[in-house]
Amino acid sequence: MTAQDIHDKLKAAFGDAVQDAKLDAMQPWIRIAPNRTAEICAWLHDQPEMKLDYLMCLSGMDYNNGKLGVVYHLSSIEHKHKIVLKTECPKEDPHVLTVSGVWGTANWHEREAYDMYGIIFDGHPDLRRLLMPDDWDGHPLRKDYKVQEFYHGMKVPY
Amino acid sequence: MALLHQRFENDNVFVVPFDKFLNWARLSSIWQMQFGLACCAIEMMAASASNFDIMRFGVIPRATPRQVDVMFVAGTVTIKMATRIKRLYDQMPEPRYVISMGSCANCGGPYWEHGYHVLKGVDRVIPVDVYVPGCPPRPEALLEGIIKLQEKIRKDSYLRKPAK
Numbered sequence: 124m125t126a127q128d129i130h131d132k133l134k135a136a137f138g139d140a141v142q143d144a145k146l147d148a149m150q151p152w153i154r155i156a157p158n159r160t161a162e163i164c165a166w167l168h169d170q171p172e173m174k175l176d177y178l179m180c181l182s183g184m185d186y187n188n189g190k191l192g193v194v195y196h197l198s199s200i201e202h203k204h205k206i207v208l209k210t211e212c213p214k215e216d217p218h219v220l221t222v223s224g225v226w227g228t229a230n231w232h233e234r235e236a237y238d239m240y241g242i243i244f245d246g247h248p249d250l251r252r253l254l255m256p257d258d259w260d261g262h263p264l265r266k267d268y269k270v271q272e273f274y275h276g277m278k279v280p281y
Numbered sequence: 282m283a284l285l286h287q288r289f290e291n292d293n294v295f296v297v298p299f300d301k302f303l304n305w306a307r308l309s310s311i312w313q314m315q316f317g318l319a320c321c322a323i324e325m326m327a328a329s330a331s332n333f334d335i336m337r338f339g340v341i342p343r344a345t346p347r348q349v350d351v352m353f354v355a356g357t358v359t360i361k362m363a364t365r366i367k368r369l370y371d372q373m374p375e376p377r378y379v380i381s382m383g384s385c386a387n388c389g390g391p392y393w394e395h396g397y398h399v400l401k402g403v404d405r406v407i408p409v410d411v412y413v414p415g416c417p418p419r420p421e422a423l424l425e426g427i428i429k430l431q432e433k434i435r436k437d438s439y440l441r442k443p444a445k
Contacts, residue, residue: 255398256361263397270397274360281393281401 124172124204126151132173137163150196152207160193160210161220161246167197167206168225174199175206178226183236187266191217191242212242214265221247239264300438307350307376308434310339311427314349314369318356321383321417325355328420335420338427346372351430353423354409357385357392358400370407376439380426381409384416391416 126146130153134141140159145152155163167175175197184192195208212219221244223230233244234253241262244250251257260271270279313335317325328335329342343349346369358366370379381403384390389401403409410433413426 268397275364277360277363277400277405279360279397279401281389 129206150207152209154209157210157212157219160222164222164225174201178228181229181232183240183242185266189214191240193219217242218245220245223247304435304437308431311351312349313340313342314346314352315342315344316353321355324417324420328423333420351378353380353382354386354403355382358403359398360400363400363406367406378410379407380411382413387412
Protein backbone atom coordinates (compact mmCIF):
# COMPACT_ATOMS: atom_id res chain seq x y z
CA MET A 124 0.00 0.00 0.00
CA THR A 125 1.34 3.44 -0.89
CA ALA A 126 1.58 6.36 1.51
CA GLN A 127 -1.26 8.06 -0.38
CA ASP A 128 -3.55 5.06 0.22
CA ILE A 129 -2.69 4.97 3.90
CA HIS A 130 -3.37 8.70 4.18
CA ASP A 131 -6.71 8.49 2.37
CA LYS A 132 -7.95 5.58 4.47
CA LEU A 133 -6.79 7.30 7.66
CA LYS A 134 -8.52 10.52 6.62
CA ALA A 135 -11.73 8.65 5.87
CA ALA A 136 -11.67 6.93 9.24
CA PHE A 137 -10.59 9.80 11.50
CA GLY A 138 -11.37 13.05 9.67
CA ASP A 139 -10.07 16.10 11.50
CA ALA A 140 -7.65 14.15 13.67
CA VAL A 141 -5.51 13.78 10.53
CA GLN A 142 -4.09 17.28 10.12
CA ASP A 143 -1.64 17.58 7.25
CA ALA A 144 0.81 15.39 5.39
CA LYS A 145 3.77 15.32 3.05
CA LEU A 146 3.48 12.21 0.95
CA ASP A 147 6.14 12.82 -1.73
CA ALA A 148 8.95 12.95 0.82
CA MET A 149 11.54 10.22 1.00
CA GLN A 150 9.87 9.13 4.21
CA PRO A 151 6.23 10.20 3.75
CA TRP A 152 4.67 11.56 6.90
CA ILE A 153 1.21 12.32 8.27
CA ARG A 154 0.54 14.74 11.13
CA ILE A 155 -2.09 13.67 13.65
CA ALA A 156 -3.71 15.24 16.72
CA PRO A 157 -1.85 14.56 20.00
CA ASN A 158 -5.06 13.62 21.84
CA ARG A 159 -5.98 10.95 19.25
CA THR A 160 -2.64 9.12 18.86
CA ALA A 161 -3.68 6.03 20.82
CA GLU A 162 -6.79 5.21 18.78
CA ILE A 163 -5.19 6.06 15.42
CA CYS A 164 -2.18 3.89 16.19
CA ALA A 165 -4.35 1.03 17.44
CA TRP A 166 -6.36 1.26 14.20
CA LEU A 167 -3.21 1.24 12.05
CA HIS A 168 -1.92 -1.70 14.03
CA ASP A 169 -5.10 -3.78 13.86
CA GLN A 170 -6.52 -3.15 10.36
CA PRO A 171 -5.74 -6.23 8.20
CA GLU A 172 -4.77 -4.13 5.16
CA MET A 173 -2.52 -1.82 7.25
CA LYS A 174 -1.05 -4.13 9.87
CA LEU A 175 1.67 -1.67 10.94
CA ASP A 176 2.87 -4.07 13.61
CA TYR A 177 6.39 -2.77 14.03
CA LEU A 178 7.25 0.54 15.73
CA MET A 179 10.76 1.10 14.38
CA CYS A 180 11.41 4.25 16.36
CA LEU A 181 9.67 6.77 18.56
CA SER A 182 11.49 10.10 18.82
CA GLY A 183 10.95 13.27 20.79
CA MET A 184 11.45 16.63 19.08
CA ASP A 185 11.90 20.25 20.06
CA TYR A 186 10.97 22.40 17.06
CA ASN A 187 12.29 25.54 18.81
CA ASN A 188 9.09 27.47 18.02
CA GLY A 189 7.26 26.82 21.28
CA LYS A 190 6.26 23.33 20.26
CA LEU A 191 7.44 19.86 21.16
CA GLY A 192 6.70 16.84 19.04
CA VAL A 193 6.75 13.08 18.82
CA VAL A 194 7.62 11.18 15.63
CA TYR A 195 6.61 7.55 15.08
CA HIS A 196 8.31 5.44 12.41
CA LEU A 197 6.02 2.54 11.58
CA SER A 198 6.55 -0.49 9.42
CA SER A 199 4.54 -3.54 8.42
CA ILE A 200 6.46 -6.78 8.36
CA GLU A 201 3.76 -8.55 6.34
CA HIS A 202 2.88 -5.84 3.77
CA LYS A 203 6.35 -4.26 3.70
CA HIS A 204 5.02 -0.70 3.68
CA LYS A 205 6.19 2.11 5.93
CA ILE A 206 4.77 5.39 7.18
CA VAL A 207 5.84 8.16 9.53
CA LEU A 208 3.40 9.77 11.96
CA LYS A 209 4.04 13.12 13.59
CA THR A 210 2.28 14.93 16.36
CA GLU A 211 2.87 18.27 18.05
CA CYS A 212 2.04 19.71 21.45
CA PRO A 213 2.70 23.11 23.10
CA LYS A 214 5.86 23.36 25.18
CA GLU A 215 4.12 24.84 28.24
CA ASP A 216 1.69 21.94 28.55
CA PRO A 217 3.09 19.01 26.56
CA HIS A 218 0.60 16.15 26.65
CA VAL A 219 0.44 13.28 24.15
CA LEU A 220 -1.55 10.07 24.52
CA THR A 221 0.58 6.99 25.08
CA VAL A 222 0.84 4.23 22.46
CA SER A 223 2.56 1.79 24.83
CA GLY A 224 -0.62 -0.32 24.81
CA VAL A 225 -0.32 -0.74 21.04
CA TRP A 226 3.39 -1.52 20.76
CA GLY A 227 5.26 -2.69 23.87
CA THR A 228 8.41 -1.08 22.45
CA ALA A 229 6.86 2.33 22.99
CA ASN A 230 7.03 1.97 26.77
CA TRP A 231 10.75 2.71 27.12
CA HIS A 232 10.85 4.99 24.07
CA GLU A 233 8.21 7.20 25.67
CA ARG A 234 10.08 7.15 28.94
CA GLU A 235 13.17 8.35 27.07
CA ALA A 236 11.19 11.11 25.31
CA TYR A 237 9.81 12.14 28.68
CA ASP A 238 13.30 12.13 30.18
CA MET A 239 14.89 14.20 27.41
CA TYR A 240 12.02 16.56 26.44
CA GLY A 241 9.53 16.46 29.30
CA ILE A 242 6.69 15.30 27.07
CA ILE A 243 4.01 13.78 29.29
CA PHE A 244 2.47 10.64 27.83
CA ASP A 245 -1.02 10.39 29.32
CA GLY A 246 -1.98 6.84 30.23
CA HIS A 247 1.59 5.53 30.32
CA PRO A 248 1.85 2.72 32.94
CA ASP A 249 5.24 3.76 34.37
CA LEU A 250 6.35 7.22 33.27
CA ARG A 251 9.71 7.62 35.03
CA ARG A 252 13.00 8.94 33.72
CA LEU A 253 14.91 6.33 31.74
CA LEU A 254 18.48 7.63 31.50
CA MET A 255 19.02 10.59 33.82
CA PRO A 256 18.89 10.24 37.62
CA ASP A 257 15.37 10.40 39.05
CA ASP A 258 16.02 13.68 40.89
CA TRP A 259 17.60 15.50 37.93
CA ASP A 260 16.41 19.04 37.14
CA GLY A 261 15.12 19.82 33.66
CA HIS A 262 15.02 17.94 30.38
CA PRO A 263 18.42 18.01 28.65
CA LEU A 264 17.56 17.89 24.94
CA ARG A 265 15.23 20.90 25.01
CA LYS A 266 16.73 23.76 23.04
CA ASP A 267 16.48 26.18 25.99
CA TYR A 268 18.01 23.73 28.48
CA LYS A 269 20.58 25.06 30.93
CA VAL A 270 22.52 22.50 32.91
CA GLN A 271 22.24 22.67 36.69
CA GLU A 272 25.25 23.93 38.65
CA PHE A 273 25.48 21.11 41.20
CA TYR A 274 24.11 17.60 41.56
CA HIS A 275 24.47 16.13 45.08
CA GLY A 276 27.51 18.31 45.74
CA MET A 277 29.20 17.41 42.43
CA LYS A 278 29.85 20.35 40.13
CA VAL A 279 28.26 19.61 36.76
CA PRO A 280 29.56 22.26 34.28
CA TYR A 281 33.23 22.20 33.25
CA MET B 282 64.73 -11.99 44.22
CA ALA B 283 66.21 -13.54 41.11
CA LEU B 284 69.58 -11.95 41.95
CA LEU B 285 69.73 -13.91 45.20
CA HIS B 286 68.29 -17.14 43.89
CA GLN B 287 70.34 -20.23 44.99
CA ARG B 288 73.38 -18.15 45.99
CA PHE B 289 73.70 -19.24 49.64
CA GLU B 290 74.94 -22.35 51.39
CA ASN B 291 72.75 -21.79 54.49
CA ASP B 292 69.74 -19.80 55.58
CA ASN B 293 70.41 -16.13 55.79
CA VAL B 294 69.33 -12.91 57.49
CA PHE B 295 68.86 -9.62 55.72
CA VAL B 296 68.81 -6.23 57.34
CA VAL B 297 66.57 -3.83 55.45
CA PRO B 298 64.54 -0.73 56.37
CA PHE B 299 61.08 -2.01 57.10
CA ASP B 300 59.36 0.71 55.09
CA LYS B 301 61.40 -0.24 52.04
CA PHE B 302 60.60 -3.91 52.49
CA LEU B 303 56.92 -3.19 52.97
CA ASN B 304 56.80 -0.88 49.97
CA TRP B 305 58.63 -3.40 47.83
CA ALA B 306 56.02 -6.01 48.73
CA ARG B 307 53.14 -3.61 48.12
CA LEU B 308 54.32 -2.31 44.79
CA SER B 309 54.98 -5.81 43.51
CA SER B 310 51.43 -6.95 44.08
CA ILE B 311 49.11 -4.13 43.12
CA TRP B 312 45.69 -5.71 42.93
CA GLN B 313 43.37 -3.94 40.60
CA MET B 314 39.65 -3.45 40.66
CA GLN B 315 37.99 -4.46 37.41
CA PHE B 316 36.34 -1.28 36.39
CA GLY B 317 35.58 -0.66 32.73
CA LEU B 318 33.21 2.18 31.92
CA ALA B 319 33.69 2.85 28.20
CA CYS B 320 36.12 2.33 25.33
CA CYS B 321 39.15 2.74 27.63
CA ALA B 322 38.10 -0.57 29.14
CA ILE B 323 38.98 -2.28 25.85
CA GLU B 324 42.54 -0.97 26.14
CA MET B 325 42.60 -2.04 29.77
CA MET B 326 41.54 -5.54 28.71
CA ALA B 327 44.24 -5.52 26.03
CA ALA B 328 46.75 -4.58 28.74
CA SER B 329 45.57 -7.57 30.77
CA ALA B 330 45.86 -9.95 27.82
CA SER B 331 48.99 -11.84 26.82
CA ASN B 332 50.63 -9.28 24.48
CA PHE B 333 51.02 -6.64 27.18
CA ASP B 334 50.64 -8.94 30.18
CA ILE B 335 49.85 -6.58 33.02
CA MET B 336 50.37 -9.45 35.48
CA ARG B 337 54.14 -9.21 35.18
CA PHE B 338 53.81 -6.10 37.35
CA GLY B 339 51.85 -8.10 39.88
CA VAL B 340 48.56 -6.53 38.88
CA ILE B 341 45.73 -9.00 39.39
CA PRO B 342 42.16 -8.06 38.54
CA ARG B 343 39.69 -8.59 41.38
CA ALA B 344 35.94 -8.34 41.22
CA THR B 345 35.35 -6.79 44.62
CA PRO B 346 36.54 -3.49 46.09
CA ARG B 347 37.41 -5.15 49.41
CA GLN B 348 40.40 -7.03 47.97
CA VAL B 349 42.05 -4.32 45.91
CA ASP B 350 44.79 -1.71 46.17
CA VAL B 351 44.11 0.32 43.08
CA MET B 352 41.08 1.35 41.09
CA PHE B 353 41.50 1.97 37.37
CA VAL B 354 38.78 4.39 36.33
CA ALA B 355 38.80 3.44 32.65
CA GLY B 356 36.27 5.47 30.72
CA THR B 357 33.56 8.11 30.80
CA VAL B 358 32.27 8.79 34.31
CA THR B 359 28.62 9.73 34.07
CA ILE B 360 27.09 11.64 36.93
CA LYS B 361 24.85 8.68 37.70
CA MET B 362 27.94 6.44 37.91
CA ALA B 363 29.95 8.92 39.98
CA THR B 364 27.89 8.23 43.10
CA ARG B 365 28.62 4.50 42.66
CA ILE B 366 32.32 5.14 42.13
CA LYS B 367 32.43 7.12 45.34
CA ARG B 368 30.79 4.25 47.20
CA LEU B 369 33.15 1.65 45.70
CA TYR B 370 36.14 3.81 46.58
CA ASP B 371 34.91 4.07 50.15
CA GLN B 372 34.73 0.26 50.33
CA MET B 373 38.40 -0.19 49.33
CA PRO B 374 40.83 -0.91 52.19
CA GLU B 375 43.59 1.62 52.83
CA PRO B 376 46.19 2.34 51.52
CA ARG B 377 44.32 2.78 48.27
CA TYR B 378 45.22 4.35 44.97
CA VAL B 379 43.36 5.52 41.89
CA ILE B 380 44.57 5.60 38.30
CA SER B 381 42.40 7.78 36.09
CA MET B 382 42.65 6.39 32.58
CA GLY B 383 41.83 8.44 29.49
CA SER B 384 40.64 11.96 28.77
CA CYS B 385 37.05 11.40 29.97
CA ALA B 386 38.06 10.29 33.44
CA ASN B 387 40.77 12.98 33.58
CA CYS B 388 38.71 16.02 32.65
CA GLY B 389 35.53 15.09 30.78
CA GLY B 390 37.27 14.59 27.42
CA PRO B 391 35.06 15.27 24.39
CA TYR B 392 32.05 15.80 26.68
CA TRP B 393 33.57 18.78 28.47
CA GLU B 394 31.18 21.37 27.05
CA HIS B 395 27.89 19.76 26.02
CA GLY B 396 28.01 16.60 28.11
CA TYR B 397 25.36 17.41 30.68
CA HIS B 398 25.52 13.81 31.91
CA VAL B 399 29.31 13.52 32.30
CA LEU B 400 31.33 14.31 35.39
CA LYS B 401 34.16 16.57 34.21
CA GLY B 402 36.95 14.57 35.79
CA VAL B 403 36.72 11.76 38.31
CA ASP B 404 38.90 13.84 40.68
CA ARG B 405 35.75 15.78 41.54
CA VAL B 406 34.56 12.83 43.65
CA ILE B 407 37.67 10.78 44.57
CA PRO B 408 41.39 11.64 44.86
CA VAL B 409 43.48 10.53 41.86
CA ASP B 410 47.13 9.43 42.08
CA VAL B 411 48.06 8.95 38.43
CA TYR B 412 46.45 10.44 35.33
CA VAL B 413 46.98 8.53 32.09
CA PRO B 414 46.28 10.78 29.09
CA GLY B 415 44.95 9.58 25.76
CA CYS B 416 41.68 8.90 24.01
CA PRO B 417 41.90 6.04 24.65
CA PRO B 418 45.48 5.52 25.94
CA ARG B 419 47.35 2.61 24.45
CA PRO B 420 48.06 -0.33 26.77
CA GLU B 421 51.70 0.81 27.00
CA ALA B 422 50.46 4.12 28.43
CA LEU B 423 48.52 2.26 31.12
CA LEU B 424 51.62 0.20 31.94
CA GLU B 425 53.55 3.47 32.23
CA GLY B 426 50.87 4.66 34.62
CA ILE B 427 51.35 1.54 36.75
CA ILE B 428 55.12 2.13 36.80
CA LYS B 429 54.49 5.72 37.94
CA LEU B 430 52.23 4.40 40.69
CA GLN B 431 54.96 1.95 41.71
CA GLU B 432 57.40 4.87 41.95
CA LYS B 433 54.92 6.65 44.17
CA ILE B 434 54.43 3.62 46.42
CA ARG B 435 58.21 3.14 46.65
CA LYS B 436 58.50 6.62 48.20
CA ASP B 437 55.71 6.05 50.73
CA SER B 438 56.60 6.03 54.43
CA TYR B 439 53.42 4.43 55.53
CA LEU B 440 54.43 3.47 59.07
CA ARG B 441 55.85 6.85 60.07
CA LYS B 442 53.76 9.31 62.04
CA PRO B 443 52.50 12.11 59.87
CA ALA B 444 54.41 15.39 60.24
CA LYS B 445 52.70 17.92 62.44
